Amino acid sequence: MSQIAQRLSELGIVLPPVAVPAAAYVPFVRSGNLVFLSGHIAKKEGKPWVGQLGKNIDTATGQQAARAVAIDMMGTLSAALDGDLERVVRIVKLMSLVNSTPDYTEQHLVTNGASELIGQVFGERGLHARSAFGVAQVPLGACVEIELIAEVRG
Known part of the structure; x- marks a missing residue:
């Protein structure tokens, strides 16, 4: 069993x-080693996790x-790498959009x-650069949307 598995x-x-x-x-695009x-x-129970931070979600x-999003993203990344997450050299960047009220700052x-x-x-390969933004809305009313860039080998 691999370390990641x-x-x-x-x-x-x-x-x-x-x-x-x-x-x-499309769910992912590979360009060179990225x-x-x-x-x-x-998502919660297979449906959009709807809500707004600072209003009805703490x-x-x-x-x-956001943790649930990370699990979904790892599933997509695994598919992009033919099921072999050990090919990840580094998680380079996350960008997070948080559906939040104007006065919410977390x-x-x-x-x-x-x-x-x-x-x-x-582990060390998971240390990444990151941006987190508050936005007025996310598609389907979801509370969080995140995208990811990973450096891979092979």
Whole structure:
């Protein structure tokens, strides 16, 4: 069992299959040694995790939503790499869009839900640059959307 597969197993995580795009895009694009994942929205029980931070979702719940996004993104990244996450050299960057009220200022803490899980799974390779933005809305009313760039080999 690979290190990544072992960490996922220890965390009780089973990676989902790639979600069918909801519009005119593809789930990922590979260019050279980089894989760009399209934005993934937070889902709960297979449906968009709807809500707005600062209105009807608190920061801790937002972190759980961001963690759920990270699990979906790892599933897509695995598909992009023919099931071999050991080919990840580095998670380069995350960009997080947090559906939040104008006065909500903890977008960075929400995004930690994804960043911390990626660090747990990939170790040093999971340390990444990051941006976290508050936005007025995310597609389908989801509370969080995150995209990812990874450097890969082979």
